[in-house]
Amino acid sequence: MDVKDVLEKNEPFPGQVHPTPGGGILVSSIDEVISWARSNSLWPLVFGTSCCAIEMMSTASAKYDWSRFGFEVARATPRQADVIIIAGTIVNKMAPVLKRLYDQMADPKYVIAMGACATSGGPFFYNTYSVVKGADHVIPVDVYVAGCPPRPEALIHALITLQEKIRNGGSTQGAVDGNGKNG
Amino acid sequence: MDKEMLKTRIVDHFPSASIEEGTEWLTISVDASTWKNDALKLRQAEDLKLDYLFCLTCVDWKTHLSLVFHLHSTIYRHTLVVKTKMDRNLPEIETVSDIWRTAEFHEREAYDLFGVRFLNHPDLRRLFMTDDWKGWPLRKDYEDPVNMIRL
Amino acid sequence: MIEEIGTTEQGDLVINVGPQHPSTHGVLHLVITLSGETIRNVEPHLGYIHRSIEKMCESLSYRQFIYVTSRMDYLSSHINNHGCALCVEKGMQIEVPARAKVIRVLMDELTRLASHQLWWGAMAMDVGALTPFFHAFRERESINEIMEETCGARLTMNYMVPGGVMADLHANFQNRVKKFVQFFRSKLDEYDELVTDNVIFQNRMKGIGVLSGEDAISFGCSGPTARASGVSCDIRKLYPYEVYDQLKFEEITESRGDCFSRYLVRLREMRESLSIIDQLIDNIPEGDYQAKTKAVLKLPKGEFYSRVETARGEFGVYIISEGGTTPYRIKFRSPGFSNLSALNHMARGYKIGDLVAIMGTLDLVIPDIDR
Numbered sequence: 001m002d003v004k005d006v007l008e009k010n011e012p013f014p015g016q017v018h019p020t021p022g023g024g025i026l027v028s029s030i031d032e033v034i035s036w037a038r039s040n041s042l043w044p045l046v047f048g049t050s051c052c053a054i055e056m057m058s059t060a061s062a063k064y065d066w067s068r069f070g071f072e073v074a075r076a077t078p079r080q081a082d083v084i085i086i087a088g089t090i091v092n093k094m095a096p097v098l099k100r101l102y103d104q105m106a107d108p109k110y111v112i113a114m115g116a117c118a119t120s121g122g123p124f125f126y127n128t129y130s131v132v133k134g135a136d137h138v139i140p141v142d143v144y145v146a147g148c149p150p151r152p153e154a155l156i157h158a159l160i161t162l163q164e165k166i167r168n169g170g171s172t173q174g175a176v177d178g179n180g181k182n183g
Numbered sequence: 184m185d186k187e188m189l190k191t192r193i194v195d196h197f198p199s200a201s202i203e204e205g206t207e208w209l210t211i212s213v214d215a216s217t218w219k220n221d222a223l224k225l226r227q228a229e230d231l232k233l234d235y236l237f238c239l240t241c242v243d244w245k246t247h248l249s250l251v252f253h254l255h256s257t258i259y260r261h262t263l264v265v266k267t268k269m270d271r272n273l274p275e276i277e278t279v280s281d282i283w284r285t286a287e288f289h290e291r292e293a294y295d296l297f298g299v300r301f302l303n304h305p306d307l308r309r310l311f312m313t314d315d316w317k318g319w320p321l322r323k324d325y326e327d328p329v330n331m332i333r334l
Numbered sequence: 335m336i337e338e339i340g341t342t343e344q345g346d347l348v349i350n351v352g353p354q355h356p357s358t359h360g361v362l363h364l365v366i367t368l369s370g371e372t373i374r375n376v377e378p379h380l381g382y383i384h385r386s387i388e389k390m391c392e393s394l395s396y397r398q399f400i401y402v403t404s405r406m407d408y409l410s411s412h413i414n415n416h417g418c419a420l421c422v423e424k425g426m427q428i429e430v431p432a433r434a435k436v437i438r439v440l441m442d443e444l445t446r447l448a449s450h451q452l453w454w455g456a457m458a459m460d461v462g463a464l465t466p467f468f469h470a471f472r473e474r475e476s477i478n479e480i481m482e483e484t485c486g487a488r489l490t491m492n493y494m495v496p497g498g499v500m501a502d503l504h505a506n507f508q509n510r511v512k513k514f515v516q517f518f519r520s521k522l523d524e525y526d527e528l529v530t531d532n533v534i535f536q537n538r539m540k541g542i543g544v545l546s547g548e549d550a551i552s553f554g555c556s557g558p559t560a561r562a563s564g565v566s567c568d569i570r571k572l573y574p575y576e577v578y579d580q581l582k583f584e585e586i587t588e589s590r591g592d593c594f595s596r597y598l599v600r601l602r603e604m605r606e607s608l609s610i611i612d613q614l615i616d617n618i619p620e621g622d623y624q625a626k627t628k629a630v631l632k633l634p635k636g637e638f639y640s641r642v643e644t645a646r647g648e649f650g651v652y653i654i655s656e657g658g659t660t661p662y663r664i665k666f667r668s669p670g671f672s673n674l675s676a677l678n679h680m681a682r683g684y685k686i687g688d689l690v691a692i693m694g695t696l697d698l699v700i701p702d703i704d705r
Binding site: 292311 | 389551552638648654665667
Binding site: 051061062091097123126127129 | 354356361382383389392405468471478488700
């Protein structure tokens with residue numbers, strides 16, 4: 001777990017402060033159970049703009065099944081989804097739509113940027129007038145997956161990484177860290 | 184039907200059109216001001232019957248703009264390429280979307296990316312860019328210092 | 335022209351479908367005017383995946399721009415690359431060796447099969463049947479594995495280069511393809527049993543979204559969309575390229591022009607692709623897989639147009655070159671762009687559920703339309 005943020009926020013304190021999720025014996029066990037439950041039942045939002053969407057559909061189907069990990073129900077409406085997998089390029093016209101979808105999702109919500117285009121603009125980085133160079137210009141991202149398109153196994157690795165991140169209590173939104181602040 | 188036979192027919196109908204040499208398909212250049220009548224003739228003449236417009240391209244030659252229409256006939260199986268020139272500062276031409284329905288979208292794309300105004304088009308507005316985008320992106324003098332890298 | 339969502343003066347409702355919606359075509363935004371549940375007007379709004387590919391290609395060399403076309407119509411990525419390579423070869427007068435031609439046609443037909451498989455699964459899912467999606471993807475995985483062994487990637491393989499193909503076929507290629515063809519033939523009969531002969535499916539598809547032959551030509555439709563209305567426009571038959579003129583296969587046309595005809599045309603095309611693969615898989619000639627070309631390609635001054643038949647229709651590459659190492663202007667004539675312009679005409683007067691069926695049979699891939 002990355003403690004750089006914590007260090008920067010806690011500058012006046014002498015020494016280093018490592019927060020434990022929850023803080024305290026009773027609350028931290030409940031927090032662990034809650035994190036375990038959350039991580040094992042994340043429902044993805046159906047959001048694919050271009051080629052990576054096909055690999056996402058391959059991950060959803062029989063050979064590289066992602067419902068083994070709890071991602072069984074892919075919801076079409078953001079109100080019922082937990083994780084948004086940005087599969088594909090984000091262009092200037094689509095960015096407000098993505099922001100609105102993210103705002104409509106309920107806390108706790110997580111974001112996976114799948115593929116080179118969502119990570120940094122990808123093959124469309126140079127000499128394009130309409131591509132947003134990375135989805136993290138629009139919404140905060142938890143996990144980045146490299147590849148063009150990434151193999152289904154790479155996407156499953158990203159999903160498992162996200163699950164571990166949730167179990168360890170870290171996320172960009174929604175979870176509360178040991179100092180009582182939103183991370 | 185081969186190029187030579189098509190050439191004789193075209194010269195019959197359009198004596199003033201200039202023909203380009205050395206191209207794969209017969210290529211003629213017409214004037215932008217007579218384009219609508221010429222297009223009607225190309226579509227309806229009994230020995231031409233060019234009913235399939237499969238490609239409408241706009242090209243920015245730095246001194247002027249030009250439109251290239253690729254036409255095909257499903258009856259005679261011949262192909263014709265028609266080019267017209269337009270002034271860069273005021274590129275206007277008559278629409279052909281009532282002759283070939285596919286031109287509706289193609290002309291909107293040419294307007295969006297090059298700024299060509301098609302007169303009497305049923306719905307001429309931007310297609311790909313957002314409605315408030317300034318400038319014509321595919322023109323050679325489109326300035327975008329953030330994104331465009333000149334090598 | 336629709337200004338805003340709401341109710342019009344006549345009492346019609348104006349609603350949005352998309353750009354994010356639970357079907358698999360991509361980001362298509364439709365503004366629909368409804369009177370009750372009957373559609374009065376459908377207006378597509380495009381541009382949500384407009385990646386300015388044509389402008390980008392003006393600064394890429396003739397070897398580099400081919401990878402970008404893989405990502406345009408990503409389900410027929412080989413066929414798009416093939417079209418670009420053909421255009422460059424036409425300009426530079428490069429002669430492709432016989433082995434490369436046969437390999438290219440084999441890869442094209444496998445891609446066509448994969449694209450139609452995904453179309454079948456996605457369309458059945460749109461109409462309401464969830465199981466065929468998993469069947470289709472299981473079969474598609476076999477093709478992806480075959481491609482991965484030879485080309486190195488599953489979806490966007492940059493395998494075709496001007497002059498031939500990038501690498502020779504893997505040693506297992508022939509056996510795997512033969513096994514796959516045998517396996518898939520029986521699956522096509524299964525598809526017929528599962529979906530085609532289903533009474534509910536037929537009621538949802540027959541008589542819906544009729545497009546007449548003259549309208550199809552006027553709207554510039556090509557591929558299975560036009561062939562289902564009786565227009566004979568298969569580029570592999572009309573303007574044969576590579577070895578298509580030596581092969582025996584039929585052009586499938588239907589005459590009714592409704593959704594069910596478009597569905598049947600694609601299913602039968604899958605069988606024709608299997609027969610093409612059968613004819614070629616044992617007769618791959620020996621030789622080079624790539625012609626010798628210069629490292630830096632420069633097309634002479636002029637214009638070049640080449641066309642191929644993708645799974646969606648006619649894909650055209652129009653290069654205007656001024657003699658340099660990068661093209662002066664490239665235009666990609668995408669099949670979906672013209673097919674989509676017929677949607678408004680086809681959908682008027684039907685219900686919302688029928689609109690989903692019509693969009694499914696048009697087989698739209700939005701990045702192909704937006705480029």
